Amino acid sequence: MDALLKKYDSLVLNYNKVIVESFNPVDFQEYNEILFSAHSCAVEGNTFTVAETSALKEQGLSLKLQNKSLYEAHEILDHFKAYEFLFNNLSQPLTEDLIRQTQQILTQNTLKFAKGFEPGEYTDTQMAAGDTVFGDYKTSIARMPSLVAATQEAIDKAELHPLDISARFHQFFIYLHPFPDGNGRTGRLISNFILAKFNQPHVIIGAVEKASYIEALKSSAKHKDTQILTAFFAETSMYRMQQEIDQKKNLTRNFIMSFDPPKKNK
Template identity: 30%
Template sequence: MTLVVGGNPIEDVGTRHLANLLRNLRHEAVIALHSALNLITSNKFKKARKVFEHALNLDPSNSEILVEYGQFLEYHHNDLINAEHYYTRALVKQPTNLRALELKKRTLPLVEEIDQKYFYFIDNILKEFYRIPDTNPYLRRAKRNAYYLHIYHSNGIEGNTLNLRETQYIIETHLAIGGKSLIEQQEVLGLDLALQYVNCTLVNRLGLITLEDILEIHRRVLGFVNPIEAGQLRKQQVYVGSFIPPIYNDLPEYLDDFLKWLNSLDDTRDLHAIELATIAHYKFVYIHPFIDGNGRTGRLLMNLILMKFGYPPVIIKKSERFIYYSHLKQANDGDIRPLIRFIAKCTERTLTELIQQSQTTKITRQDLRLNDDYDNGRNFIEERVIIIE
């Protein structure tokens, strides 16, 4: 039954109001675009950038604004990577946009060259990492620290509130901490078990990555929290914000296609290890095969692939979760390269920190440097030092 007020159905009034609001926002965005272009002609580039960003906030789907902002970044900030990203976004919204097609065709090879140079730079850091003997006590300590950090940050991304000391204590003792969420403590135990399984069973095993491998990882991730759903494909529809993953009836087909791609040399031979691991991570979380634990399982799968190529497990810090989520959304919108570059930066950071922490210091006592995560408005975190007597 439709409620009628003043002779007009409420639904119709609400729909017309929303349509008028969106129309006004789009009109205001066009006005802002013209204002930004006028500011450019007056050499007021700083103000122009702010007005461009305002225009995109008003109408993120306007391909003309996306193209003009891309050109502004390319010519006035020498930012080819972000310029090409905006050209790509314009084409996602309007595939027939001739200007965007021409600009992307011109900039894409240059951006790909920049990306490949960065991968080469990371590969050289990896070579430096492998020059450190496995017997180096500082390196062994750094790897142990990284193990705790991986569990702490991966759980923290999903909302776990345990701090690093508490996470380490639970891993080492398997004892509960009074006054803390039992579920959050079980999440630590589950991720610890799953990471051990990846490290001790899957990394050095020859052969393909199988569905059973993924199910076994998830069975450990969720086993303490929800043993009924652990290792089981979901049997209901789930929603991730505004994103709607595939319906559960289609999961076997999606996973089969995913694993065929992942294990196919023809499809993956030209990809760098970081590209392959990132794309695999994205494809997996897009499918979202489980009722819970998809992010943690997906990051373990990503690190399994990286470790098979000789990289150490990469840590995404919980303070970076919103950046991480925004890159996943950009991948949903048609451009996965921001996510690949983000994982590449995390890889570089992980390698650099391991190398730095493996260096001999003049400190007489052994300090265990654990990078706990306090988001104080900066991208990175403050350090907490636990002194081991």
């Protein structure tokens, strides 16, 4: 794990130099907001592409929806609002109220319509997802204050690697599963909020990584080893950072501009 995190830290330094520092900060935040919102919602089944998510960010509900539901549009728009609520004030401490506010904003226009629950309220019934039945919901909710306090203490002490703090929170939160809906999206938002406090890049998990993501969560819980999820976070983040670095370099080096007429085949 130490070797992987050292490799991650080295890539972060290069990523900051090549990508982050070349952006206007406002533009870079919007880039991340769109990318993260599209992919995090896609993990839950939303069909908006990154390009369509970008158009929705620009045009809002005036966007002409083609083969998309109003529900999906609201899901993305609410994700934007939750993202901005967190990332426009990184100095705010992690509290139980902050997590509930995030989930409330995230599900404001979908939860009551889809499941009849009030946004921001903890579940009042047993929770399950896929083939996983989570622990007793009353016990899980009672554990939330301890999770929040322990996470904030880890943030304050900064003895663990930021990826490890983020992954540990994510693992424990997902398995507490305190809300009737939006646990995955809320967990990914808060995990990246933690990373941003340490000036670390986002861990963006897309639909293509969904199976590996779920397997990492299950393996971490089964073996009581959060380093499995930390490794998944590191590898996922490194892959995206390297992709963006390579894309910038390739487009810079291999750009061809010609106004010559096309060559005729002999």
